[in-house]
Structures are given as C-alpha cells and as structure tokens.
Amino acid sequence: MNLSILLALAWLVLVNLRGMLPSRDNHWRFAYxxxxxxxxxxAYATxxxxxxxxxxxxxxxxSLLRWPLIRLGRxxxxxxxxHATRP
Incomplete structure (x- = not known):
C-alpha cells in the first residue's frame, strides 16, 4: 500500500472518529x-x-462530510x- 492510500485512510478514520464526539458548533470548523x-x-491519491x-x-x-455538501448544493x-427567474 502506498503513502497516498495510507494518508487517505488515516484522514477517513480521523474524520469518522471526530464525528462521534460531541461538539458545540456541530463540527463545522472541523469539517472545513x-x-x-x-x-x-x-489529489495526491488520484x-x-x-x-x-x-x-x-x-x-x-x-459520505462522511455530507452536510457541507448539502449546504453548498442549497x-x-x-x-x-x-438568476434563472431574472427577466
């Protein structure tokens, strides 16, 4: 297994574990x-x-950071x- 895959897996595990802990701001600062x-x-893994x-x-x-994506989509x-409703 190369370094980029290990970094990606470590990142995924860290985000998942941090998401299990309580937070006052619903993890928004951590997510960003x-x-x-x-x-x-x-980019490195790709x-x-x-x-x-x-x-x-x-x-x-x-799948882990779905709420920032939902907000961006909205x-x-x-x-x-x-812009579509402008005359």
Missing part, C-alpha cells in the same frame, strides 16, 4: 479544516493511483434559481 486537508490528499481510486476516495469522503441552487 478537514476539507482543506483532504483535498490535497485526494495522481498516484489513478482516476478510479480517486473517485472511490472522493465518494467515501463525501446555496448553488438558490443562485441558479435567482
């Missing part, structure tokens, strides 16, 4: 920090192991609807 750390790890491995790691990360939808 982990996104910042996880994107370079994802570069070293190929597209399919990168997509698999991306899907695993998206914001993008609001922007698209706002």
């Amino acid at each position: 920090g982990m996104i910042g750390i996880g994107l370079p790890i994802l 570069w070293e192991n190929g597209l399919w491995t990168g997509l698999l790691i991306l899907v695993a990360a998206m 914001k993008l939808k609001a922007v698209v609807v706002k």
Whole structure:
C-alpha cells in the first residue's frame, strides 16, 4: 500500500472518529479544516493511483462530510434559481 492510500485512510478514520464526539458548533470548523486537508490528499491519491481510486476516495469522503455538501448544493441552487427567474 502506498503513502497516498495510507494518508487517505488515516484522514477517513480521523474524520469518522471526530464525528462521534460531541461538539458545540456541530463540527463545522472541523469539517472545513478537514476539507482543506483532504483535498490535497485526494489529489495526491488520484495522481498516484489513478482516476478510479480517486473517485472511490472522493465518494467515501463525501459520505462522511455530507452536510457541507448539502449546504453548498442549497446555496448553488438558490443562485441558479435567482438568476434563472431574472427577466
């Protein structure tokens, strides 16, 4: 197993374990920090192991950090609807 896969697995385990602990801000600061750390790890794993491995790691990360993605989707939808209804 190469370094990029080990880093990705360590990242996934860390996010999962931290998500089990209580938090006052519902883990939002931690989630944004982990996104910042996880994107370079994802890029490195994709570069070293190929597209399919990168997509698999991306899907695993998206399943753990689903609420930031849901919020992003809602914001993008609001922007698209706002611009689509303009005359």
